[in-house]
């Protein structure tokens with residue numbers, strides 16, 4: 001390793017107001033050069049990142065409750081990842097796995113085949129982005145079954161490519177103006193307990209009945225794949241009510257539909273188990289990983305039953321950068337980081353600390369409708385506690401208060417009224433507590449003051 005950077009202090013520090021002058025200048029240059037089609041959560045430019053801290057070009061140190069949207073779970077400068085990538089960088093950057101081979105591709109596949117749920121023979125295909133993994137899972141399911149249709153769920157998020165936009169539920173910003181979309185995508189109810197119209201206790205049974213009905217209406221025997229997130233990400237960190245995932249598994253089996261679990265956001269240790277589907281003991285025929293898989297380098301995977309994965313004609317899967325050697329090296333570093341179980345324990349400890357800080361707000365305020373999630377994938381939903389009317393402006397104002405104080409949080413949810421927490425699993429206890437305190441105080445302040453007074 002050639003780097004001589006010292007570790008970043010793990011404390012929040014504001015050298016300037018946010019954004020600082022250097023960030024403001026860089027942002028104005030960005031506006032001149034970069035498409036306005038990309039949004040921005042917080043317009044600060046990052047100079048370095050380490051464990052729970054993002055340090056910007058003005059010397060501000062922010063608490064990272066985003067992990068680049070659930071990517072840098074092992075830290076954005078993880079030593080094992082850096083060492084593996086640096087070593088690979090010296091040897092070669094790319095050959096294209098479809099042209100000549102390298103061992104790390106097989107090693108990543110072997111790890112995924114071994115560690116993903118399911119006691120059957122598996123094969124893995126590597127790609128670069130999460131959307132690509134979703135698209136390829138549908139290709140594989142279609143080739144294996146000879147069927148066309150795809151079942152997805154309310155509030156789902158699966159990506160921004162044409163097919164995955166069709167599979168994603170939320171119109172604005174993801175789909176608006178971008179149609180027409182591929183056909184043969186159908187949507188069924190998701191067992192989301194908080195807003196289930198007849199009460200949370202009915203969600204599993206009624207949502208499963210809705211799934212059966214959707215399948216029946218469109219000829220169940222022509223569905224190739226059913227694709228579900230074990231905990232929904234962009235849709236609002238919705239944990240399906242107990243029994244829903246196992247019920248879906250049974251329905252898929254009954255109709256010969258390939259059951260695809262999209263663990264792109266919830267997987268790779270985020271929830272305190274390697275895969276979120278483990279909490280429900282449910283096994284997919286195909287399982288999708290990306291994001292945290294390679295600790296910040298672009299890598300995604302479809303892993304699943306060998307007979308499905310091998311049903312595609314040779315040459316039918318691939319991509320120039322699919323399973324790029326630097327990304328595979330990074331993934332091997334991530335696997336090393338997870339090997340002793342500490343990071344999974346950290347995820348569970350983060351949940352305990354965050355719940356202790358945030359659950360009192362359920363009774364202490366009138367605006368927190370739910371604190372939910374698993375492990376280090378946690379969210380606070382803002383809604384009127386009596387009517388459940390979503391409060392998106394309030395969520396944004398609270399996020400903004402956090403940002404002004406140097407705590408980076410992300411908003412999500414179909415109604416845009418959910419603040420989600422995705423800290424790196426290597427965040428220190430003190431920093432976590434500090435960030436949570438800022439969030440809790442921002443929520444209390446917003447509860448006391450009208451939204452208009454909060455937005456600066």
Ligand code: PLZ
Nearest residue numbers: 069129130131157158159229233264265
């Ligand atoms: N499936 C469950 O969460 C990506 C999207 C951010 P890509 N989520 C973050 C944004 O606004 O673009 C995601 C996901 C689930 C698929 C994807 C898609 O992964 O790597 O962004 O293509």
